[in-house]
Amino acid sequence: MPPMSRSVAGIQPDRATLVRRLKNILPVHCLLVEDEDLRPYECDGLTAYREMPLAVCLPENEGQVVDVLRTCHQLGVPVVARGAGTGLSGGAMPHAEGVVLSLARFNRILKVDRDSRTAVVQPGVRNLAVSEAAAPFGLYYAPDPSSQIACTLGGNVAENSGGVHCLKYGLTVHNVLRIRMVSIEGEIFEIGSGAPDAPGYDLLALCIGSEGLLGVVTEVTVKLVPKPELAQVVMASFDDVAQAGDAVAAIIAAGIIPAGLEMMDKPATAAVEPFVKAGYDLDAAAILLCESDGTPEEVAEEIARVRAVLTGCGARDLRVSQSEVERLRFWAGRKAAFPAVGRITPDYYCMDGTIPRKRLAEMLAAIAAMETKYGLRCANVFHAGDGNLHPLIMYDMSKPGDWEKAEAFGAEILELSVALGGSITGEHGVGIEKINQMCVQYATPELETFHAVKAAFDDKRLLNPEKAIPSLHRCAEYGRMHVHRGELKFPDLERF
Amino acid sequence: MTLDEIVAAVRAAHAGHTPLRLRGAGSKDFYGGLLAGEVLDLSGHRGIVDYEPTELYVTAKCGTPLTEIEAALAEHGQMLACEPPRFAGATLGGCVAAGLSGPRRMQAGAVRDFVLGVKLVDGRGQVLNFGGQVMKNVAGYDVSRLIAGSLGTLGVIAEATLKVLPKPVAETTLEFACAADEAVRRLNDWGAQPLPVSASFWHEGRLWLRLSGAAAAVDAAARKLGGKALADAGCIWEDIREQRHAAFVAPVLWRVALPSTAPTLAVDGLQAIEWGGALRWYAGEIDAAAIRAAASAAGGHATLYRAPESLRCRVDPFTPLPPALLALHRRLKKVFDPAGILNPGRLYAEF
Ligand SMILES: Cc1cc2nc3c(=O)[nH]c(=O)nc-3n(C[C@H](O)[C@H](O)[C@H](O)COP(=O)(O)OP(=O)(O)OC[C@H]3O[C@@H](n4cnc5c(N)ncnc54)[C@H](O)[C@@H]3O)c2cc1C
Ligand SMILES: Cc1cc2nc3c(=O)[nH]c(=O)nc-3n(C[C@H](O)[C@H](O)[C@H](O)COP(=O)(O)OP(=O)(O)OC[C@H]3O[C@@H](n4cnc5c(N)ncnc54)[C@H](O)[C@@H]3O)c2cc1C
Numbered sequence: 001m002p003p004m005s006r007s008v009a010g011i012q013p014d015r016a017t018l019v020r021r022l023k024n025i026l027p028v029h030c031l032l033v034e035d036e037d038l039r040p041y042e043c044d045g046l047t048a049y050r051e052m053p054l055a056v057c058l059p060e061n062e063g064q065v066v067d068v069l070r071t072c073h074q075l076g077v078p079v080v081a082r083g084a085g086t087g088l089s090g091g092a093m094p095h096a097e098g099v100v101l102s103l104a105r106f107n108r109i110l111k112v113d114r115d116s117r118t119a120v121v122q123p124g125v126r127n128l129a130v131s132e133a134a135a136p137f138g139l140y141y142a143p144d145p146s147s148q149i150a151c152t153l154g155g156n157v158a159e160n161s162g163g164v165h166c167l168k169y170g171l172t173v174h175n176v177l178r179i180r181m182v183s184i185e186g187e188i189f190e191i192g193s194g195a196p197d198a199p200g201y202d203l204l205a206l207c208i209g210s211e212g213l214l215g216v217v218t219e220v221t222v223k224l225v226p227k228p229e230l231a232q233v234v235m236a237s238f239d240d241v242a243q244a245g246d247a248v249a250a251i252i253a254a255g256i257i258p259a260g261l262e263m264m265d266k267p268a269t270a271a272v273e274p275f276v277k278a279g280y281d282l283d284a285a286a287i288l289l290c291e292s293d294g295t296p297e298e299v300a301e302e303i304a305r306v307r308a309v310l311t312g313c314g315a316r317d318l319r320v321s322q323s324e325v326e327r328l329r330f331w332a333g334r335k336a337a338f339p340a341v342g343r344i345t346p347d348y349y350c351m352d353g354t355i356p357r358k359r360l361a362e363m364l365a366a367i368a369a370m371e372t373k374y375g376l377r378c379a380n381v382f383h384a385g386d387g388n389l390h391p392l393i394m395y396d397m398s399k400p401g402d403w404e405k406a407e408a409f410g411a412e413i414l415e416l417s418v419a420l421g422g423s424i425t426g427e428h429g430v431g432i433e434k435i436n437q438m439c440v441q442y443a444t445p446e447l448e449t450f451h452a453v454k455a456a457f458d459d460k461r462l463l464n465p466e467k468a469i470p471s472l473h474r475c476a477e478y479g480r481m482h483v484h485r486g487e488l489k490f491p492d493l494e495r496f
Numbered sequence: 497m498t499l500d501e502i503v504a505a506v507r508a509a510h511a512g513h514t515p516l517r518l519r520g521a522g523s524k525d526f527y528g529g530l531l532a533g534e535v536l537d538l539s540g541h542r543g544i545v546d547y548e549p550t551e552l553y554v555t556a557k558c559g560t561p562l563t564e565i566e567a568a569l570a571e572h573g574q575m576l577a578c579e580p581p582r583f584a585g586a587t588l589g590g591c592v593a594a595g596l597s598g599p600r601r602m603q604a605g606a607v608r609d610f611v612l613g614v615k616l617v618d619g620r621g622q623v624l625n626f627g628g629q630v631m632k633n634v635a636g637y638d639v640s641r642l643i644a645g646s647l648g649t650l651g652v653i654a655e656a657t658l659k660v661l662p663k664p665v666a667e668t669t670l671e672f673a674c675a676a677d678e679a680v681r682r683l684n685d686w687g688a689q690p691l692p693v694s695a696s697f698w699h700e701g702r703l704w705l706r707l708s709g710a711a712a713a714v715d716a717a718a719r720k721l722g723g724k725a726l727a728d729a730g731c732i733w734e735d736i737r738e739q740r741h742a743a744f745v746a747p748v749l750w751r752v753a754l755p756s757t758a759p760t761l762a763v764d765g766l767q768a769i770e771w772g773g774a775l776r777w778y779a780g781e782i783d784a785a786a787i788r789a790a791a792s793a794a795g796g797h798a799t800l801y802r803a804p805e806s807l808r809c810r811v812d813p814f815t816p817l818p819p820a821l822l823a824l825h826r827r828l829k830k831v832f833d834p835a836g837i838l839n840p841g842r843l844y845a846e847f
Contacts, residue, residue: 115684116757139688160634171632173641174609187820194755195796196601196774197645199815200825200843202608205641209634226690253550255573255662295690297712354630356551386631387551426632434635441635445622449831450636456827469636 015054018077022055022099025067030105032056041100044087045147048349048403049432053080053094060105062182062218068101069216070186078465079184081212083124083155086147088350089431091159091211091467098465101216103154109133110219117224118177118194123154123217127161130222139224142169145427146335153220160209162427164260164334165291167385171427173208175223181207181215184458194221206453211429212464214457228293231259233330234306236315237284241265244286245360247313248384251290252357254309256302260291261385262334265364268341268379268392269333275340278333279326281317288315288384289330337381338392345377345394349406353417354426357387366416367391374409376402388426389417415440430468438468439475447472497540497559499615499623499654505536506652507621509837516837518648520559520590523583526802527594528647528813529841538589538652544568545655546629553612553629555657558589569660577604577661583738589653595645598737599695599706602687602756602771604661608644615655616643619833629657642828648839649847650832664694664708668718669729672703676760679703680773684757687772691717697736698769699743704732736770743768746779748803750787754796761790777801784811791815812845822846 019033032038033055043050054077059065072079078098085092094100106122109129113119114137119130127148131140144163145151151161157179162171169175178192192204207214238244244263251261264272264287269280280287288310292302307318321327333340341348355363364380371378381390391413395406414424414437424430424437438447450469454461470478509516515533525531542559549572556565562582569575579598580591592614597606613627616639627633627640643650674682679698686693692709705723707714718725726732735741746767756773760766765780778787784800791798797815800808817825822844829836829847836847 113757114688116755117684117688118755137688138690160638162632166632170605170609173638174605189821189824190818193795193797195753195758196771197595197606197753199797199799200817200821201650201828202595202642202645203821203824205608205638205644209638214637226688228690249550252552255665257661294692294710295713295716297716298692298710301710301712354632356548356630358548358550383632388632421628422630423628423633423635425635426630427634429634430636438635443625446624446626446636449618449624449639452831453637453639453828456824456831 018075018099019055021071021075022057022068025071026057026059026064030058030060030064032058041082041085041094041102044085044090044092046088046090046093046431046433048397049090049093051094051096053096053098053100056100056102058102058105062188065101065182065216065218066186066188068099069182069184072099072462073184073186073460076460076462078462080464081154081158081216083152083158084126084150086151087155087159087431088352088428089425089433091429091431091464092155093432095465103152103216106154106218112137112224114139116194117226118221119224120219120221121153123157123220124152127151127153127156134224138227140227141175141222142225143172143175146338153222154217157208157217157220158210158212159427159429162383162386162388164262164331164383166383167261168257168259169225173205176204176208176220177223178221179204179207179217180219181217183215184460184462189215192221209429211431211468213454213468214463230296230299231291231293231327232299232303233321233327234290234292234303234310235280235319235330236288236290236310237281237317238286238288238314239284239316240314241286241364242361243314244288245357245364245384247288247310247315248360249357250309250313251306252385254305256305256309258290258302258306258385259293260289262289263287263382263384264334264337265380267377268337268381271344271379272333272337272340275343276333276336278329280333284316289334334381341379341392341394346396346398347394349393349395349410350428351389351391351393351410351413352425352428353414353422354386354388355417355420355422357384359420360384360387363389363416363420367413370409370412374405376405376409378409383426386426387422411437432467435467435470435474436478438470439478444472447475497538499541502536502538502541502617502652502654503621503623506617506619509534510620510835513835514837515840518593518652518839520587520593521561521585523586523590528843529845530805530808531842532840533837536652539587541654542587549574551629552631552660553657554660555629555655556588557655558587558653560588561585562588562591573663574660575663576610576658578607578610579737580607588656592644592653592656593646593648599697599733599770602774603694608641610659611640611644611656612659613657614640614643614653616651617654618651619835619838623654624651627657631659647843649829649843651838666711666714667694667706667708668714669726669732670705670707670718670721670723671726672705672723673701674703675701676766676769679769680757680760683772686721687756691721693772695733696770696772697732699741699767704729706733741768743777748779748781748807749801750778750782751799751801752776752778752787752791752796754791754794758794758796761787761794763787763790788815814843817844
């Protein structure tokens with residue numbers, strides 16, 4: 001195993017040398033070095049963590065990406081790739097001794113092919129733009145993060161992003177067929193293909209969700225799917241959060257895989273309604289949004305079954321969207337949940353644990369207890385169908401001690417997710433934020449394997465260093481033990 | 497056979513640098529590179545560990561026959577949607593390691609798409625847990641899916657968790673008469689429409705299309721598409737899934753994966769078209785270089801799926817990798833199996 005020092009390999013060149021070398025590669029308008037220009041890049045969507053980079057590169061073609069990476073590799077300078085910076089785990093937060101490699105100018109859709117139902121896009125293309133370009137063909141790109149108007153395909157690939165339709169249509173990993181990726185040494189890899197089952201190891205699966213640690217993506221081929229003829233949403237109100245949680249399991253048990261199955265609790269609907277006017281039931285303890293799509297016959301059949309299940313589970317009120325406008329309005333509230341909560345609190349901290357669906361009610365009760373314990377409020381939005389929770393912990397950065405409380409609150413939720421048989425992150429990634437909780441989810445041998453996998457791609461550990469996978473040293477310091485579904489395992493700490 | 501026994505066998509092999517040949521039921525001995533090493537028979541490590549219908553997953557030990565898993569799922573109206581063949585007692589470990597999927601692949605996904613987690617014994621005999629039992633998990637690299645299709649070269653899959661899905665309520669098969677090119681054209685045209693197509697198969701001028709889903713949707717699509725509705729078509733799809741169909745009997749069989757829209761290759765011996773045009777089977781004494789060149793020109797790749805040993809010892813089973821990619825494969829192999837003892841040469845002769 002490579003030793004896990006916290007600093008990156010190699011001798012740090014001085015900033016002037018680095019900038020001079022980068023100027024040889026990039027035209028002036030593609031390189032930012034002044035503090036005021038660097039400032040917008042100091043964080044991603046997780047604003048609590050900030051760092052100023054030495055420089056920001058904005059290459060316009062793959063050749064420049066290759067040159068920047070080669071140069072940084074030679075000089076031993078860390079590189080952090082960046083899409084739109086909407087990430088919520090600090091994945092795109094710069095490294096203090098490194099450069100940011102923004103793919104913002106890789107914003108062209110290269111091809112949309114109706115017959116093969118694929119699109120080839122550059123990594124800086126926004127998620128929604130792909131579906132917009134495919135729309136004239138009756139097709140769309142299924143993974144739809146709530147941030148889809150802003151986030152990029154490169155970021156989606158790096159995080160294996162999900163969305164409200166992933167229950168039925170899969171995550172990024174299920175919808176990307178091929179990527180082109182440049183290694184830190186400037187080598188170009190074609191991974192996956194337009195044909196199924198590319199030969200060799202499934203490197204596509206390995207690279208999707210690798211948080212910019214294995215290479216820089218310069219092109220993505222995605223699968224497009226036909227737009228269903230009809231989609232309708234059932235909105236159900238519950239007087240009890242636990243009942244709503246049970247209803248989610250009951251829908252799945254009935255053999256229904258809805259196109260989307262989302263839940264919001266009362267604090268969340270209360271935040272959203274004044275902002276979006278989605279028509280949510282503000283008296284309900286929780287609401288469920290359950291979407292059905294397909295042919296009109298199919299949708300009618302499924303909606304009837306969903307209604308029966310929800311009524312059986314104690315839903316107080318059921319509404320079915322009667323038009324596309326109404327359907328979009330029901331979803332608009334859910335999709336705007338984060339910014340809406342952002343309007344009622346100075347700051348919020350979004351968590352991303354996943355748990356088995358049947359533990360939803362238990363988790364909600366635990367979160368309610370934590371609100372009292374930490375003295376902070378929390379609104380809950382869930383991708384309930386996949387057991388993916390987004391508790392939004394409200395705090396005030398300007399109040400001393402508030403952020404620390406929010407962080408501890410979040411850590412407790414994540415550690416409980418692991419104890420309940422789930423994961424610390426369903427779609428936002430580990431980044432810098434959940435690095436300590438990785439020590440709880442994985443034991444030493446798995447972490448060592450992750451580091452060795454990283455070294456197979458980037459042995460100087462220059463791409464997005466100190467993110468996603470904690471050093472064993474860090475885990476020893478964090479002092480929290482790996483929990484595997486309730487059993488405690490003792491990590492091998494002899495070497496420290 | 498217990499996990500400890502697997503670990504002990506791998507540790508001994510690692511210490512002694514003795515190659516191991518991992519074997520589930522041996523239903524795929526014909527597939528991949530020539531077999532080498534001492535057999536590590538995993539069929540005794542069997543049994544379902546955990547099955548939660550409402551959580552949509554099943555966890556089982558590697559030697560569990562797929563038939564046993566599917567029987568348990570069927571009791572709850574669920575299935576392995578990737579439809580791996582159960583041929584001759586095939587095991588879960590072999591299914592994940594081979595990563596080959598069945599007729600429903602284009603609609604539902606490949607084996608790897610359903611892998612949620614694995615318990616792996618790596619080439620040093622370490623027990624590693626990757627992924628888990630939840631639908632979404634992006635903590636750490638997705639090693640479980642990397643393992644799918646790695647043909648036992650990265651570790652012994654001691655246990656795997658697969659996502660399961662409800663069985664469709666209704667299913668109908670339609671039959672059409674058409675030539676290969678026309679089949680490819682129609683399949684892609686249908687594929688771009690919101691139709692509940694769950695499988696397709698073309699062989700000797702006939703095209704079968706399976707529709708699955710809600711009864712109303714299947715009926716509506718069948719009316720729209722025309723063709724001849726087959727009363728009891730289940731056995732066609734079983735024969736295809738198990739490769740008992742006449743299209744698969746040839747002693748030399750090439751499996752060619754292509755973008756679904758690729759026109760018919762200028763190669764003789766086309767036996768069958770599956771997966772909406774994306775998978776095509778060729779039989780006969782075909783020049784390996786020629787079929788590989790034709791496949792790659794069309795954006796795909798060709799696997800020598802089955803062949804007598806006299807041919808297998810001359811031709812790589814899988815399309816050779818470009819040098820940079822091959823070097824990366826070797827580095828990854830070293831991560832998981834530094835002594836190179838697990839199924840050497842089964843995937844590529846170089847590792
Ligand atoms: C309001 C809001 C709602 C959100 N909703 C969802 C949601 O529903 N589902 C969900 O999954 N996420 C959601 N997110 C999180 C975020 O939008 C996603 O993680 C998104 O994929 C990030 O894309 P980005 O372009 O902003 O990437 P960035 O934040 O710029 O980067 C994310 C990571 O990707 C890496 N990266 C970026 N581009 C490349 C590249 N070309 N090559 C290699 N690595 C690269 C970066 O280094 C970083 O590690 C939400 C965020 C916000 C702010
Ligand atoms: C005629 C035929 C047609 C087939 N067609 C299809 C098809 O169309 N679609 C499809 O999905 N599948 C297909 N298969 C695949 C086959 O059914 C599955 O791959 C099967 O599950 C293999 O299981 P097995 O136990 O027989 O594996 P084996 O033949 O014993 O092993 C297969 C591979 O997996 C490795 N292996 C076995 N167990 C483990 C383990 N526990 N850990 C690590 N590596 C292991 C072996 O070393 C070997 O490389 C076909 C098989 C046959 C025989």
